[in-house]
Amino acid sequence: MGDSEKWRSQWVEPFLRHLSGERRLSAYTCRNYETALVAFFGFLDSMGKWKGDLSSVELRETRDFVIEQQNRVSRRTVHNYVSGLRTFFKYWMRQGKLEKSPFVGIALPKLPKKLPAFMTEQQVRSLLEGPMRLLEGESIPAQQAWRDRLVLELLYGAGFRVSELCELTYGQVSFDEGVARIVGKGGKSRICPLGRVAMAVLEKWRQEFAPATGYSDPVVLSNRGQKWTPRGVQLLLKKYLALADLPMDLTPHKIRHSYATHLLDNGADLRLVQELLGHAKLSTTQIYTHVNIGRLKDAFDQAHPRA
Template sequence: MENVLIPAEDALMALRRDWLETLDSERRLADHTINAYERDTRQFLQFLCRHVARPVRLSDIDALRPADIRAYLAFRRKGGAEARTLGRDLAGIRSFLRWLEKRGLANAAGVRAMRAPKQPKSLPKPLNAEDALALSRADSQLAEEPWIAARNAAVFCLLYGCGLRISEALGLTPADFAGAPQSLRITGKGSKTRIVPLLPAALAAVNDYIRLVPYHLEPEGPLFLGARGKKLQSAIIQREMQAMRGALGLSDKATPHALRHSFATHLLAAGGDLRTIQELLGHASLSTTQVYTGVDTGRLLEIYDRAHPRK
């Protein structure tokens, strides 16, 4: 495991070997995790050797300060390491120092005081409009039962056409669609209520499902039912989407929640303002909605170039 020379004293290296063996024999961590921790601590000790200008001693580990850890992370970042890599580096160092501390051999206060580097937020992965529309059509569904195909299409249509969370769509009742409404009252996270427009295509998809479903639907009961007549579970829709990915050649990023992302992204691309999209999505904070500005930067720049008076 240690093919690269580490300029540290034998006593420290022996302790490090014991720690790595403990990760394997007692904690039973995966091999790739142990290998990563070995590499991370090796790189840290090599850096520390240059930092103290001599072979590393156990006393050097005991005397580590947050500034020393920050210097190492800065060194790694300068070498091109990203936030996720730095976070893993810190996890390996922290594990080793805590192991030493439990044996009364070192003080891990310095590394405990360090916070992991802030991880970048992953941007939503929207579908293109053609794929989103295909998922919303009953004739695209794979289900053999016409009513189940209509059900899946109606759910997907509500996710994309109204920007609903899957739990919100599955929480709807037949009463919500009585009298051909033009909007839906949705209760989302934190019991926050919002009004979302109901597109004619989404209403038609729901009505097609209601016409075909073989079970009696109670007005205040669940609208969407499973094959055995019980309330439809989100796992079933997740599974149906997985099958559709293969049939339509979609990426692994095509999930039910991606349809909600697509709703927001396509509205923004068409000139929708963030405040309105925030209300439609039911986000408590505008900062949550602003992630979509990173998805469609090209469109924003196009609008800026066309509209700014100093262009």
């Protein structure tokens, strides 16, 4: 077995099993952790610094890794890599395999302050109208049109993460109450109201088009009748963004940003939005208040004679 196979089997794979099995993180999140680990151990291998044991990794090597990665990936990706690597080393500290993490106190490149992108309510309406427009023009069959509309309505109506949408089963939905019980990041559970419109679309889909509606059957399916992947949902969204003449860099997560922003715009309490989004910390949700403040300032600058 080569050195790369040893670090993978001895250190990386047990950690990834912990993430997926005990912490119940999504496959997408686990892949992100794996990408960071492969980049780090690949760097150590290329520099001849990997000695077969985590306790041999020094602060100097982690600093060199951060500097080297800045020439390869974005600053945000560097931050994500280091966050994942810190979690990795903390895990093995808890297992008693090393005493301290070489990523403690490491300097990271500054990130530009960037507010979350979102759509206006009119843009969202244009997006959500897309499947019915194609159905009326006989461009797609009814089953596909209602499936596509359901996907878009659930993303915006419930603020799901794309992974949560793909994992949603009929057993998680209470049709009487109009809510879904979601298990999100880190196994954190929350109740998501689906909204009147999304529930009506879901009812029609279930009664007229869904091939199976058992407790464990997925709600949204690919054109081949299989459980959908986040990538499949992203491609579907691109199609309807083009139809609505909206920016093509909008993602399912930016629909989630729009969901949060529109709730706050219309008077929702910040802590309520925190619960609906499944954020562990209020500070994560508070960034949306900055979005609203920015919009207020823009309106002031445009309208006030002394601005």
